[in-house]
Amino acid sequence: MSNDRQVNAETPLEERPPKIDAPAQAAGGVPAVVSTLRKAVGEMGILRSLRVLKQVNQKDGFDCPSCAWPDPEERHLIEFCENGAKAVADEATLKLIDEEFFKTYSVRELSHQTDHWLAQQGRLTRPMLLDVGSEHYRPVEWDTAFRLIADELNSLASPDEAVFYASGRTSNEAAFLYQLFVRQFGTNNLPDCSDMCHESSGRAMMETLGVGKGTVTLKDFELADAIFVIGQNPGTNHPRMLATLQQAVRRGCRIVAINPLPEAGLIRFKHPQELSGLLGWGTPLASLFLQVRINGDVALLKGIMKHMLETERRQPGSVFSLEFIDRYTTGYREFIDDLDATSWDLILEQSGISREEISKAAEIAISSERMIVCWAMGLTQHRNAVANIQQIVNLLLLRGQFGKPGAGACPVRGHSNVQGDRTMGIWEYPTKQFLDRLEQVFNFKPPQKPGYDTVAAIKAMHEGKVKVFIALGGNFLSATPDTRYTAEALRRCSLTVQISTKLNRSHLVTGKRALILPCLGRTEIDLQASGPQFVTVEDSMSVVHPSRGWLPPASAELLSEPAIVARLAEATLGARSNVRWRYLVEDYDRIRDLIEQTIPGFEDYNRRVRAGGFYLENPTRKLKFNTPDGKARFTVHPIPIQNLRPGQYLMMTVRSHDQFNTTVYGLEDRYRGVKGGRRVVFLNPEDVKEAGLRPGQMVDLISSYDGIERIARGFRIVEYQIPRRCAATYFPEANVLVPVDAVAEKSNTPASKSIVITIRQS
Ligand SMILES: Nc1nc2c(c(=O)[nH]1)N[C@H]1C(S)=C(S)[C@@H](COP(=O)(O)OP(=O)(O)OC[C@H]3O[C@@H](n4cnc5c(=O)[nH]c(N)nc54)[C@H](O)[C@@H]3O)O[C@H]1N2
Ligand SMILES: Nc1nc2c(c(=O)[nH]1)N[C@H]1C(S)=C(S)[C@@H](COP(=O)(O)OP(=O)(O)OC[C@H]3O[C@@H](n4cnc5c(=O)[nH]c(N)nc54)[C@H](O)[C@@H]3O)O[C@H]1N2
Ligand code: SF4
Ligand SMILES: [Mo]
Numbered sequence: 001m002s003n004d005r006q007v008n009a010e011t012p013l014e015e016r017p018p019k020i021d022a023p024a025q026a027a028g029g030v031p032a033v034v035s036t037l038r039k040a041v042g043e044m045g046i047l048r049s050l051r052v053l054k055q056v057n058q059k060d061g062f063d064c065p066s067c068a069w070p071d072p073e074e075r076h077l078i079e080f081c082e083n084g085a086k087a088v089a090d091e092a093t094l095k096l097i098d099e100e101f102f103k104t105y106s107v108r109e110l111s112h113q114t115d116h117w118l119a120q121q122g123r124l125t126r127p128m129l130l131d132v133g134s135e136h137y138r139p140v141e142w143d144t145a146f147r148l149i150a151d152e153l154n155s156l157a158s159p160d161e162a163v164f165y166a167s168g169r170t171s172n173e174a175a176f177l178y179q180l181f182v183r184q185f186g187t188n189n190l191p192d193c194s195d196m197c198h199e200s201s202g203r204a205m206m207e208t209l210g211v212g213k214g215t216v217t218l219k220d221f222e223l224a225d226a227i228f229v230i231g232q233n234p235g236t237n238h239p240r241m242l243a244t245l246q247q248a249v250r251r252g253c254r255i256v257a258i259n260p261l262p263e264a265g266l267i268r269f270k271h272p273q274e275l276s277g278l279l280g281w282g283t284p285l286a287s288l289f290l291q292v293r294i295n296g297d298v299a300l301l302k303g304i305m306k307h308m309l310e311t312e313r314r315q316p317g318s319v320f321s322l323e324f325i326d327r328y329t330t331g332y333r334e335f336i337d338d339l340d341a342t343s344w345d346l347i348l349e350q351s352g353i354s355r356e357e358i359s360k361a362a363e364i365a366i367s368s369e370r371m372i373v374c375w376a377m378g379l380t381q382h383r384n385a386v387a388n389i390q391q392i393v394n395l396l397l398l399r400g401q402f403g404k405p406g407a408g409a410c411p412v413r414g415h416s417n418v419q420g421d422r423t424m425g426i427w428e429y430p431t432k433q434f435l436d437r438l439e440q441v442f443n444f445k446p447p448q449k450p451g452y453d454t455v456a457a458i459k460a461m462h463e464g465k466v467k468v469f470i471a472l473g474g475n476f477l478s479a480t481p482d483t484r485y486t487a488e489a490l491r492r493c494s495l496t497v498q499i500s501t502k503l504n505r506s507h508l509v510t511g512k513r514a515l516i517l518p519c520l521g522r523t524e525i526d527l528q529a530s531g532p533q534f535v536t537v538e539d540s541m542s543v544v545h546p547s548r549g550w551l552p553p554a555s556a557e558l559l560s561e562p563a564i565v566a567r568l569a570e571a572t573l574g575a576r577s578n579v580r581w582r583y584l585v586e587d588y589d590r591i592r593d594l595i596e597q598t599i600p601g602f603e604d605y606n607r608r609v610r611a612g613g614f615y616l617e618n619p620t621r622k623l624k625f626n627t628p629d630g631k632a633r634f635t636v637h638p639i640p641i642q643n644l645r646p647g648q649y650l651m652m653t654v655r656s657h658d659q660f661n662t663t664v665y666g667l668e669d670r671y672r673g674v675k676g677g678r679r680v681v682f683l684n685p686e687d688v689k690e691a692g693l694r695p696g697q698m699v700d701l702i703s704s705y706d707g708i709e710r711i712a713r714g715f716r717i718v719e720y721q722i723p724r725r726c727a728a729t730y731f732p733e734a735n736v737l738v739p740v741d742a743v744a745e746k747s748n749t750p751a752s753k754s755i756v757i758t759i760r761q762s
Contacts, residue, residue, distance in 0.1 A: 005135055008111040009477060009487030009509045011679075011733045013714040017696055018667070018677030020718055023262075026282045027235035027242060027671060029270035032082040033278070039086045039665060043093040048551075052092050052523055055550050056080040059612055063547035065091060065169055065522045066660060068413035068540040069238045070218050078273055081239035083657075086665050091501060091521040092551055095122025099139055102128060106135040111508040115478070115732070116664040118503045124518035125555035132512050142559065142567070145515050150571035152468050152495045159186030159447070161467045163457045166192040166426045167474025168415025169522070171535030171547070173591045174561035175417075175424035176598075177584070178472055181569035183425075183435075184444055184577050188451030189466070192426050193474055194418050195454035197377070200385035200747040201411035202422075207386075208393045208633045210626030213419065215408035215618050216372055217541050221248055223406025226368035228361075229286075230258040230297065230392070231378020231753075235265015235671060236657045238376075238412055242269040246283045254364050257286035259378060260294050260652070260723050261682075264671035288360055293352035294650045294726045295382045295754045299639045300351035300358065301391035306339050307362035308398060319366050324400030328623055331634035335394060338636040350639050352723050365399065370406030376414070378652070381753040385744040387637035394634055402632070403623035413540035414661075420538030423599065423616070428453050437598045443578060454480060455748050458740055461489035469511065470497040472561065475504040478662040481738035481750040482710070499564055504662060519561050524549040526560045529586035533560070536592070536609050538616065544602075545613030562591065644725050644756065647691070649683070651701070652753035653731040653738070662732050669730075674718060681759070682720035682728040691759065695719045698762045701729070703755050705739040712736045714762060727757060 024031075040049040055061030057071045057079035064080055066087035071079060080088070101121065107130060110118070127145045128137035140148075153162055164182045166175065182190055194202070202212035209215070221227070221244050234241040245255055246269050257266040266289065270282030292300050312319035325332050348355060365371060373396060379388040392409060401407035413419050425434055428451035435446045452460050458480060460466040469476075469490060480486045490496055493511030500507070501521045507514070520526055526533045526549055534548035559567070566581035573579075584590045589606050596605040601616045608614045619625070625632045642650060655661070656669035656678065668675050672682075681701060688695065694717065701712045712734055722728060729737075731752065742751045 006108050007508050009483050009505070010736055012112055012114055014677045014679050016676060017716050018680060019675045020695070021673035021675065023673045023721070024264040024671040026268035026270050027239070027265035028272045028277060029282065030278055031670060032272045035670065036082045036085040040089045043089040043095070045094065048092065048094070049089070052088055052551060053080060053085055056084060056088055060548060062522045062549050063416055063537050063545065064088070065416055067238050068416050068419060069240050070539040070541045070543055072218060082272070083236065083239055083660070087660055088523060090119065090660070090663060090665060092523045093122050095120070096125050096554060097122050097503060098125060102137040107137070107508045108135060111505070114664070115505065115662060116667060118505065119663050119665065121503050123554040124500055124503060124516055126518060126557050128516040130510055130514040137516065140515070145517060146567050146571040149470070149495065149497055149515065149568060153185065153572050156467060160189060161465065162187060163189045163191065163452060163461070163466050163469050165454070165457070165469070165471040165474060165476055166190065166421055167472065168193050168418025168421055169473050170417060170421055170561060171537060172417065172420045172424050172544070172595065173535050173588050174472065174565055175421040175426050176591060176595050177562055177565040177569070179425040180438070180442065180579065181565055181573070183438060183446040184569070184573055184579070186447055188428050188430060188447050188449065189457065190426050190428050190451055191454040191457045192418070192421060193415060193479065194422060195748065196479060196750055197414050197418065198380055198411050199749045200380040200744050201389050203747045204386045204389035205393065205409065208390055208635055209620050211618055211620055213542055213618060214410045214540060215402060215620045216410045217615065218244065220372060220406050220408060224248060224253055224370050224372045225406070226254045226256065226364050226371045228256045228258065228371070228373040229266060230373065230375040232374060232376035232412055233259070233263045233265065233654070234412070235263055235269070237414070237655060239265070241412065242285070243271055245269070245285050246271060249283055249285055254287045254368070255285050256288045256290070256361050256364055258290045258292050258297065258300065260292055260726050261728065262289060262291065262721055288364065290353050290357055290361060291723060293350070293723045294652050295384070295640060295642060296351040296353070297379060297388050298384060298391055298637055299347045300353055301395055302339065302342050302639060303347040303351060303353070303358040304362045304365060305395055305398060306342065306344070306347065307359050308366060309336065309339050311362070311366060320398050321400030325397065328625065328632055329397055329634055330629060330631045334636055335634035342639065346639055350641065365395065370404065371396070371399065371401050372406070372408055372410055374410040374412050376412045378753060381744070381749055381751055383742070383744055383751045383754060384637065384640045385749055386746045390635045390637060397632055397634060402620050417537040419540060419542070420544070423538055424595070441594065441597045453748050455740060455743055455750065458486050458489045461493055464492055467494045469493050471506065472499050472565070475506045475662040477506040477509045478504065478732040478735065481735055481742070481752060482740040483736040485740050499561065502663065517564055518555070518558050519564055520549070520553055520558050522547055522549055523551050524553045525551065528560070528563070528588070533588045535588065542616040542618060543613055544609060544616060546609050562588065647758050648756050649687070649725055649727040649759070651727040651729060651734070651737070651755045651757045653729055653734045656730055672720070677716065678730045679715045679733055680718045680729070681715045682718050682722050684722050684724050684726065685719040687724055688717060688719055693717055693759065700760045700762050701734065701737060701757050702760060703737040703739065703757050705742060708739070710737050710739065
């Protein structure tokens with residue numbers, strides 16, 4: 001039976017139209033400084049802002065809770081960017097949600113507020129229970145909450161009827177305890193946000209290189225001759241990457257940007273911490289910008305490699321690293337045969353890029369001894385996402401861009417510890433080696449059957465196969481596809497539990513009963529029996545380092561994530577577990593000792609991490625490929641053909657400059673010139689004209705998939721420099737349009753950047 005509190009799962013309509021300005025020509029500069037200060041001081045006041053921001057990314061401070069871009073060896077006084085500061089301010093805000101708040105507002109009333117409003121209400125301060133039939137959350141004691149969850153879990157017919165989600169802000173320590181608890185409980189149902197993020201990268205690289213992580217370090221960026229940035233908007237999502245790119249450009253490195261949008265940060269950058277950046281024109285970054293069609297990357301990369309092949313044929317030995325290919329790879333012949341069989345017409349048509357532009361990119365690759373390719377969600381969220389990334393691997397293999405400084409593959413991770421969480425075993429598909437280690441160290445038989453990933457978990461809830469849903473962070477309802485379907489899935493659960501810092505829509509769309517368990521954030525002092533604790537995280541380039549909070553907690557009632565997991569485990573497993581949960585949480589060194597015993601690469605963990613951190617070795621750097629035959633693999637992929645019928649557009653969902661995933665900080669997408677609203681659809685001016693539409697007009701967006709129509713209402717048309725027949729909207733507003741079945745092959749990642757839509761006048 002589904003519960004119905006008449007809660008609205010979707011983001012509400014907007015009353016006023018947004019204001020549209022011309023897009024910015026450069027990222028950073030004075031507006032970045034102004035925006036940083038406005039948000040920081042608005043949330044925290046001046047003194048607190050100064051005190052907190054000074055600790056971001058410092059060696060004795062806390063890790064920026066926003067993205068996973070690494071910190072340099074040498075730290076400056078200011079080691080954060082505009083969006084890092086916003087993330088910190090959002091957590092360290094002085095606003096608090098108290099008991100009165102939930103007495104005042106029912107979940108139904110809250111659900112009609114925007115995500116922006118929800119995020120502005122401040123920090124959650126007490127455990128809260130939404131009981132069967134009730135419309136208001138009420139306070140509950142921690143012990144009662146843990147007992148309630150334990151009783152629900154222990155009354156399930158099978159441990160597989162529970163799902164344990166995690167989001168990527170969770171520390172290594174909390175993540176390790178969480179997966180240990182879940183596996184001792186008896187299931188591998190450990191989906192995480194990575195399933196919607198870089199899962200395609202992990203899959204693609206594991207198959208071809210034998211490793212699921214990036215192969216470069218920050219040092220390599222100082223040595224590369226060329227850096228390709230594909231399907232990524234660093235100016236907004238990894239802002240300090242621009243400073244790294246700027247340094248590279250200044251010493252002569254060439255940047256190739258491949259993106260359907262001319263994102264401000266890719267074109268020109270004004271370093272906010274340099275006087276010239278504040279006053280001048282900034283540094284042009286990309287020496288070549290290829291405005292590819294949405295999902296035209298397989299075609300484009302094939303074109304680049306076909307040009308390289310033609311040059312190699314004219315001057316044998318001048319382009320390809322044949323010795324490297326011969327010694328370290330397989331599949332070269334099939335790969336070349338496929339390139340030969342691929343027609344230029346198809347490449348040009350599907351990529352939308354001219355032969356001349358393709359040859360420019362190829363010439364940069366040919367003339368670069370050392371090359372790095374970076375990518376993010378623009379490649380991972382398509383049906384053929386794994387193929388996209390394997391084409392990058394092909395490109396790098398052709399010129400032997402592995403096992404040497406200044407070269408390699410760089411999937412740029414999103415959440416600040418999403419990579420670490422996987423290393424700690426948050427994965428529905430654990431390796432046999434990992435499970436064997438758990439068995440040896442903890443003396444229990446871990447479940448062997450793979451668990452549900454994010455999409456499978458939604459379906460299992462919808463089918464009634466899962467009854468309890470627990471989330472360690474994140475905003476499952478809004479981050480996942482197919483909002484209406486997912487809402488129904490969550491409503492069918494008997495209990496949903498959110499371990500969170502801030503209010504979000506997943507607290508409102510719930511199972512029959514729901515709990516909010518409020519936790520400490522990164523910025524806060526984590527005091528346990530042995531004294532203040534630090535936690536550890538792993539950045540996008542495999543560096544593990546400490547993070548220590550400095551602020552008094554937002555409320556005395558908050559527990560740390562490791563403490564919540566430990567108490568939950570204790571309440572649920574009781575005498576069934578041989579782990580001394582509370583003892584571990586008294587001193588996080590004890591958790592790290594167990595991680596050291598279980599996971600390779602963490603030798604001498606406590607000492608090395610106190611000394612500042614350490615790098616987790618990546619075997620590909622020594623040309624060791626952990627594939628079945630020990631070789632890196634070339635792979636063959638057909639060009640995906642996008643046959644759009646008249647009136648159809650291919651839509652991607654992207655982030656604005658004023659949000660962190662589903663947390664909306666504000667309504668200003670400064671670089672794209674959109675202010676005061678988020679329900680917009682970016683279209684090419686020619687398409688707008690051809691369809692008889694006009695800028696500013698209100699329309700409904702419709703996706704038709706497998707005979708089902710999904711509608712997102714009340715979007716305004718914005719004319720933008722985007723390829724013909726392509727459209728862009730913001731995430732999470734447009735997630736209602738992403739069918740739960742539209743996923744990437746092999747990685748099962750929602751294809752939220754390739755949704756076919758039509759547009760109807762409202
Ligand atoms: N401030 C801030 N920082 C963040 C986040 C945030 O929300 N806000 N989120 C964090 C997380 S979890 C992640 S995963 C990262 C996300 O970082 P990004 O991947 O940069 O985020 P998106 O906004 O999804 O942008 C995708 C980019 O890919 C382009 N793109 C879309 N489709 C295609 C395509 O088919 N081909 C190509 N070549 N390009 C395409 C889009 O135009 C856009 O520039 O950022 C992290 N950092
Ligand atoms: N259409 C579309 N959908 C997408 C994407 C897209 O590009 N397009 N991107 C996908 C990607 S890349 C990702 S990573 C996912 C993100 O999916 P999630 O990670 O599930 O979502 P977030 O919005 O990052 O989660 C925000 C919530 O986390 C909680 N939180 C913040 N800090 C902490 C903390 O320290 N501890 C705890 N316990 N909770 C905390 C807060 O309550 C906040 O409301 O979304 C995916 N969904
Ligand atoms: S680049 Fe990412 S990690 Fe670094 S300060 Fe900015 S948001 Fe934080
Ligand atoms: Mo992500």
